Amino acid sequence: MDIAALIIWVVTALGGFYLLGTWVRHGGVRQQQAGTSRLPAPVIFGHFALATIGLVVWIIYVMADKTALAWTAFGLLLPVALLGFVMLARWIPVHRGRATAGTAPADTTAHEAEGAVPAERHFPLTAVLAHGLFAVTTLVLVLLTSLGIGGS
Template identity: 60%
Template sequence: MDIAALVAWVVTALGGFVLLARWISRGGLRQQQTKTTRFPAPLVFGHFLLAAAGLVVWIVYLAADRVGLAWAAFGVLVAVALLGFTMFARWLPVYRTATPATGDDATPAERHLPVPVVAAHGLLGAATLVLVLLAALGVGGS
């Protein structure tokens, strides 16, 4: 279960990195001043940094086999999931707008996020959360 959680976390992180790079490349940071984007930079980078920190804690747990570290990683992952769900809730109205995404700064950067990557990132994130919880509970052994 521990290694399955690690693999799920790493694959989820790769998808998140793709989304982050796409958001930045489409002007997400520039749009902070004009409030065009619905994603505040602290939300985006908080999600990213907490997820990375939690992954480091999980790797340390795998090396040290201390159950307290597994629970700490789970706690961080819950916060990451809440931030991710917040971004998803802010992304949905932008995605549902009838106007197609254009290359100008009037289009929110998150409008350019690929739907399959968003969906896979969210589903893998949920699976990671469950796998980490199961591992912390000791299901499946260490």
């Protein structure tokens, strides 16, 4: 189960890296000063940093098979999940705003050119849902492995 958790975690990380890249590419960092983005940079980068550190700890756990490392990785995943839920809650109104405005992520309007459209509006729904689903799966697999359920 530890290898399955590792694979799912890597897939989750790739999806998260895609979302982070999309946010940065569409001016999310610059929008922090203007208040346009609803996703605070410290939350985004904290989520990314803790998830990356946790993944490294998990890789070391897979190689060393030390239970303390598994629990450390799980402990790191808890604030990662909390930050992820915070970002999801702040992203949902932005996504709903796009749906009610009838604009697609690829649309470019004069309003968007001015940076008034949050960068996170460009997140594809499928990418957000897949990232969340893989993240929950990762959390469960890491917990089960830490508990010694399912073998390692």
